[in-house]
Every structure is written in structure tokens, then in C-alpha cells.
Amino acid sequence: MSAWNSVPLHVSYEALGWFAFVCWSISFWPQVILNFRRKSVVGLNFDFVLLNLTKHSSYLIYNASLYFSSAIQKQYKHKYGEKEMIPVAANDVAFSIHAVLLTAVSLSQIAIYDRGSQKVSKIAWAIVSVAWTVATVCFFVALHNHHWLWLLSIFTTIQVTMTVVKYIPQAVMNFKRKSTDGWSIENILLDFSGGVANYLQMAMQSIDQSSWVNFYGNIGKLLLSLVSIFFDILFIIQHYVLYPERKQRKSETTPEYDNAAKSSDPTLSQNV
Template sequence: MASWNSHSLHISYEVLGWLAFVCWSISFYPQLILNFRRKSSDIQEQYKDKYGHEEMIPVAANDVAFSVHAVLLTALTLVQIAIYDRGDQKVSKIACGIVGVAWLTAAICFFIALPKHHWLWLLSIFNGIQVSMTLIKYIPQAVMNYMRKSTEGWSIGNILLDFSGGIGNYAQMLMQSIDQGSWVNFYGNIGKLLLSLVSVFFDILFMCQHYLLYPSSKRGTKSETPLEEEAQDAKSSDKPLAENV
């Protein structure tokens, strides 16, 4: 296989390629955000009627972009679950039941809000469902880490990034509140506030588990495979490995 003759040209090639990727990827969002804003004037009016017409709408463009991005990546994850080998793993009946209840609740509330266009109320319901799903999502991992007394095979990088995003979200809300001289930005978007609160709480818990409660020094630097364990047992018992196999 041919290789690059110039290292600098190779680096430039990679940089330009990833720059194109980023630009093309981001290019999908402005139109989606614009469409959302043009269709959301009724919701904005309902918000102003409830919290005051002088208050700023506490939904930024990055909130919309994140939601779209999260949905796309979650859909991709579901596709991976469907096409990759899962062994004997399968989605539990409890998980299916929770998802079914969430979708049923969303559908019922949608048809309740539809006749009188109570979209702000419907969004608050969706926010509640989102917070509930986030809470349910984190609990099993925290319990599993506790039962195993280990975080082996689990990425702490995801938690560090999630924690950084939660802190950044609070900082963003704080700056808007300071600028406007009002705290409506916090309780006027209670779903966003609670979602970040739940995420930050569990992120701190996971970091404590990974770095303080079950650090790598306690887990050991490397776990042994079954064959390595048999070899170690054979040595300790002065028996040939073949007899144990």
C-alpha cells in the first residue's frame, strides 16, 4: 500500500478532511433550528403569557441542536444493538414496560393538548418524561458498579464529558439570569434544570466510585483470563496444565 511522501501534506490532508466533516455535519442544524423557531411561536406566546412578556425565552440554539444530535446518536445505538452480536443478552421486560408507559403517556398527553393547543403544558410533560428516563438510565449502572465493587470495562470519559456539559449548562443559565436580572430562566425551564441536576448528581457518584471507592489499584492492573487462571492453579498445585484442561 502506498504511503505519504510528505508528512506535512499528510497532516494537512487529515485536518482538511475532518474540517470538512465538521462543517458538513453542523450544516444540517441551522435549517432545523430555523424550522423549529418558526413553528414554535405559539409555544413562545404561551410561555410569555405565563411568565411575563418581558422575560427571555430560556431555550438556546444549542439546546435544540443537542436534542437533535442526541436523538440521532440514540437511533444509531439502537441500530447497533439490532445488528451486532449480543450473545444471550436481551432487553428486559421491565425496560420494555417502562418505555411502553413513557410512550403511552406522551401519546395520551398529546391528544389532551391538541384540541386547545396547550403546547407549553405538553412540553412540560415531555420534560418530565425525559428527566424520569434519565434517572432510570443512571440507576442500574450505579447499582452494578456497587455490586461488582468495580468500574472495569466502563468508560469514565463519558462521565467526565457529561459532567462538564452539565456544569456548562448551569453556567449558561446563570449568565442569562445575571444579564436579565431575573431567575425565571431557572424555574421557567424546570425540565432543563432538573435534567442537569440529575446528570451532575450521578456523574459525581460515578466519579467517586471510579476514583475513590473502586480505583484500579484495588481492582488489579489486569484481570486474568480463564486459561490464565487455570495455568496459575496448575502451578500452585504442581500439576501439569493438561491435567487441569
């Protein structure tokens, strides 16, 4: 590992990293708790959860491989420079493990709780199948020539693609329902805070090393922050501006509310 030049920047890097870890990790819990309290997953888009599991699994493979494998670290330094720092921190690995586990919990809730007429779309299943097929083929190619850093770039591509695609079904679903009921806004606020902290953490390392390799050498982490922030802002606008909570409370006072929620348009989760 290359050495830090500035102690304050190093401390800021670690603090921001673990702050992002806390925000992002806690962000999974409000939705899980909301599902548990309602004993229902109506309003949560199933495509989002399935795509999210693929995204976080890819991110875990990338982070754990680059953080623990000396062979992959050697290939990274050969490509970007011997003095460059590895752009994955312990908090990145810890977050990825937690994210995969909590997303799996959300999937189990979909299996056991009331889901109305919602289901995972064929498009989402197709996207996930293609992603893992490509990953499997590339693994055997890398196994033959030991181009492990190239393989990680494939998982980065999958991760970024899933990050972009996964939010779209939920955003479209909220738009069609004219409501964010069943979708935890606390999740979004924490995710937004984690995304900003993650971006600032990368900036601390770049400033200390006087190099921007940290950004383009870990483009997946950069795009993860930027794309998440963009969609978080969109969901915040949907919740507080377009479909404010007061309207949801009003709708919940009507006898038709429960039936309407359970009879949601079955095509809602078909949009990716």
C-alpha cells in the same frame, strides 16, 4: 426575543452554551468507540441506553418546539411575562439532535455486537411504553384545546423522570460487578463538564435579566444538569475510588476474565 442588558453576560451565555454542547456531544463518542473496538457491549447496561433514547427524544421535542414555534413562545410569554427570554438556545436544539442520533447508534451496536447474557429488562420496556402512551394521549388532548405549552410540560416530566431512572441500572450493575469495565469514564467526565456549563449558562441569563424565571420556566433543563452532575459524581467515585482501574487491569490478566465478562449475571439489567 427580549434583549440582553449586558454584552459580556450575553457572550458568556453563548460561550458556555456551546461549551456544554461540545462536552455533551463528545461524551457520547467514547462509549460508541469503546463498543466498536471491543466488538462487545458487555458491561454497558441496555436499560440505560433504551431509557436514554426516550429521555433525549423527549428533550428534543421540548427544545425544538419551544425554539421554533412562535405559538408556543407566545404561550410561554403569556404565562411568565412578555419581557422574559425564551430559555432554549440553539445549542440546546443541536445537542438534542446529536444525542438522539448517537443513542440510536448505541442501540444498533447492542443489536450487532457480543452482549453475553445481558438483555433489556421488562421493567425498562414497561417504563418506556408508559411514557410514550402518556405522551400520545396528552398530544391528542393538546391538539383539541391547543395547550401546547402544557404538552411540553408533559415532555419535561418524561425527560426528568428518564434522567433520574436511566442511571440507576448502570450504577447498580457496576456495584454488583464491582467494576466499571465496559462503561466509559470519559463519557462521564465530559457529561459532568457539560452539566456544570449548562447550569452556569442558565445563571448568566438570570443575572442579566434580574429574574429567576429562566430556572423555573425551564425546570427540565435545570434538573437535567443537577441530576446528571449527581450521578456523574457517583460514577466517578465508582471508577476511581471504589473500583479503581488498576484492579480492572489486574483482572484482565487472568484467563477467567473473558469468560466471566461474557457470563455476567443475566439479572443485572433487571434493576431499574
